Amino acid sequence: MVEPTVMRLLRRAVLATVICALSLPATSLAQKTARPVLLGKHWVAVTGKPQGATAGAMMFQQGGNAIDAAAAMLAVTSTMWDVLGWGGETQALIYNPHTGEVKGINALGVAPTGATPQFFREQGMLYPPEYGPLAAVTPGTPGGLMVMLAEYGRLSLKEVLAPAMEMARGYPIEETQARFIESRRDILAQWPDSRRVFLPHYDADQPEQRAAPAPGEIFRQPDLLATLEKLVAAEAAALAAGSDRKAAIMAAYERFYRGDIAAEIVRATREQGGLITAEDLASWKVIIEEPVSVNYRGIEVYKLTTWTQGPAMLQALNLLEGFDLKAMGYNSTRYIHTLYQAMNLAFADRDFYYGDPYVPPAEPVAGLLSKKYAEQRRALMPADRNLVDLKPGDPYPFQGGKNPFEALRQAWTPIPPAADAQGADSFQQAGIMTADEAFLAGTTSIQAADAEGWVISVTPSGGWIPAFVAGTTGVGLSQRMQSFVLDEALNPYNVVQPGQRPRVTLTPSLALKDGAPLLAFSVQGGDTQDQNLLQFFLNMVEFGMNVQQAAESHNILSYQMQSSFGAHQAEPGRLQVTPLVSPFTRAELSRMGYQVEVVERTYNPTTAIWFDREHGTMHGGASDYGDDYGIAW
Template identity: 35%
Template sequence: MFTTRPEILGTFGVVTSTHWLASSVGMAMLERGGNAFDAAVAAGFVLQIVEPHLVGPSGEVPIIFHSVKTGKTEVVCGQGVTPDAATIERYKAEGLDLVPGSGLLATVVPGAFDAWMLMLRDHGTLSLREVMEPAIYYARTGHPMLPRVANTIKDQAEFFKKEWPTSYDLWAKGGNLPKAKELFINEALANTYQRLVDDAEASGGNREAMIDKARDGFYRGFVAEAIDRFCRETEAMDTSGERHKGLLTADDMARWSATYETPLTYDYHGWTVSKIGPWGQGPAFLQTLSLLKDIDLASMETSGPDFVHTTIEAMKLAFADREVYYGDPDFVTVPMEHLLSDAYAAERRKLISSTASTTLTPGLVPGYEVQRELAIKQFRYAGDTKVEGPGAGEPTMAHLRTEKRGDTVHVDVIDRWGNMVSATPSGGWLQSSPIIPELGFALNSRAQMFWLEEGLPASLSPRKRPRTTLTPSLAHFEGKPRMVFGTPGGDQQDQWQLLMFLRRVHHGLNLQESIDLPLFHTMHFPSSFYPREAIPGRLVIEKSIGDGVVSELKRRGHDVEVVDEWTVGRLTAAERSDDGILRAAATPRLMQAYAVGR
């Protein structure tokens, strides 16, 4: 079939990400002798510079990787926790019934920096300076600003000027809005990262000790002190329409560190898919596979009405369970074994009929009846909530977003030895909260994913991880590590990834073919982002699917929203065959993502 670009083939290494500069920097790390872990870290830091409307230094990152040396597939949890002072009572006292989608009250401990450093220390080979230099270079000497970044700043400029003057000072220097494709410099951020590197090297010690010193500088040194001071002294306007100070302190920063975890897995037609645990939405991907496992998808056209209808109806069921049962397993018991069992899937599969469901139907798990009812009461539907103040949320595509909203980036790497990394950095967008002037970056807004009601797995609590939407993927085939993949897109991430994976598995399409085909998703379940609304029965689908398919889906009862071609999804993927051939692909959508390799 026709593709917009070739699937990249090579044997030395492949890197694919949501920005060509990050992909090129990752490849440069491989060229100088580094491995997939070095490449992913370097690319991840560059993404903070070149896509600041989608990710920043204070954000978070879940990483899933396979190490040839250890023979293990593991997760790095780079999702920071809530401050000690973040209680439901504290937010209710502010007159809030939802955590704001922006501003300082929505901030949790920044997780990405420690996650990248932990993986670099334990699995990388290059020095701290080598992997940080490209990001510092682009921050200090400038990078060609993406049109979407310039538009985001333009859209927010008046609000910044009035409410977040430190952001205005950085993004509209001297009152001049940046222009698309012209160089933009963030000297303060360059200085922050340069100081971390310089201080680490001045401390002496080996490579690992220097990396740990940089971690200390961020979480127990000058970075944490600046964040603490800013949260105590600054009142920032947020989506509630009111100004609030932050709750995050230096003590909160000092107590937290990134951790390794065992991934959650599911076997599917010879493949084993690994995802992060139920502190993220990754298990919904696995639950959807469990529902589809005994359905003959291979006989359906890859973009036909049967395929669209069946996958969407399965997604609705899996994501309904996400709303009721998923949360930080350090705080709540999540019945994942039951949710992924064949018996449970068989009963749920019976709910997939020939017509579209317009009701949100979580499954019944013994012992969780009260929790299920409490969760259902929290479901909000479009029109229930008025949004005020600066933007919030994380939908990625143009037809769903304004330039006020933040989003996510992604990077996949496979090196010549077979090490694999998939990472989905997000948060700390330029529109999430005011810039901390001496650091050159804003804080994240991930706490908006909590509920301010007791008794739910995602209820707000101190030192708790929000149930993130970030969800990188790694898949084995017949017991061997084979593929890494992912996408930005908030609640849509596991939906778009699923379509690519199913087309690859059942129809034998290559990575680029699987990505280029028309994409679609449902908005049937509550959004993870402020104001947490659902649109029952809504199916968003690219026009390229064809009028005939759209008509048939409407006949089956779907509330179809047809959007422009090439406007849904930002998928990237990489794969390693048994013969050592490496493959990589990136979406043509938004004209930013690129795969490179040789």
């Protein structure tokens, strides 16, 4: 029998060991990385596909800056259908070293003429559909690429599009994309132009025969190549007529949105039942805008405003600033619970208040990002349980106003109504995505930086497979209409109407310290994006991880907020963790009311660049979750 004194000594030894482990630097708690940090003195280019990063490197080698590189990466990943196509949407944050300013690029399309709640309800839908011509907002990526190139780049459109044009001539398609195209063949086959582009071996009389390209087969897109050649030709004609570089690029923009390319998009879309008109394309424009930001412990974190979900991360940072996160310990019970509750509160506001700031009613942005508002909301965070029945807050008093939708706020519920309308079986168009797939849907990410000081973070998306291809343009249109709601009781700021942008999940990020770039970071993954980015940021600034450790870290994922896709469902209390979270912590979280799921790896394909002030270098990182990676020099 062990003596009591010995037992006490053993307990003290165990306690000392635990305390010592908790006090170790966070980097010692992180896994050894599967990939090395990318180290660059001159430039760094990171994106969703190795070929895309190569295109960025090619621009740098030709004397381009980070904006040229990002534009080339955007063009190549769109051509490769890397969870986006040419008819999708693009949003970016750009740091200009000559002005010291951060600017936003808003290249999100708008709902077309005729897109009203009444129209979609008449189709038996509770939300706009997941795919097809009726799911399309106006194309934004071509305009976004050309505007940011014209305003901030150095190279010509011809130079920047050259890698994408080479890909359109034909490249060996990856196994993942080939398999995904084949799995969506029945949907793609219903649209003649999508069938022609994606299913070169299609034979209606032989359904057992493979229709998609085989892995490694040369995938050719002559229609898309012709469209890109038209853009380059418009630029060349303008230059020959005496236009300067910027005006020549905008001549290509004009041809896409008001010329023969636009006419073909309209013809093909309307022929298949879509709503986009020539006026919709001609009147749409890219907006260069002011981003929003908050200061977190001396670091200025920038996001695009409420037409994205980006401010939710800023709200969460305001809430978390009131806690000593480092003292809690990385992925401890207290840390995970506190993080979850902060996201819980921030995303409830996202689900009710976020929408297009260029269309009334005006979102209460100042109140939402107020530190005083965060103090009020922080008081709601329980220490011992998960809060599953919370409502959005009321930020209006914190900007000197009165909430015009207070009655709706009081009646709001985190779980939207189930599909019970007439014809509701079609409201998701056969439910192409499972609830989990919808939650993780869409997006690639792009980061680029150079020695001159230009920095850009981009999260393009839309037009993913199964894309409706608009006629002979080769352009796959967006599916972003599904992110609207039809009932103001769900979100009075995001009800579909012609000319309005849907509130999207896409969320590039920049962080500055003492006025100079510190981080550029973004991630794929639908509604999980700002969850992952919040944890990436905290991994670096609170727990001392390097950029690759932070990108590869095993994050937690909450499903408590409403999905921005499909049926817009929420699963309060659902929490995904990995085996690196201890059995003790998992048990404690279950006791607090969480529905804990252990998965081998949470979805987290983060990409980032960190700026080493001491040595004047750049450190690139990319999660080993998917194909994302980069090149540095």
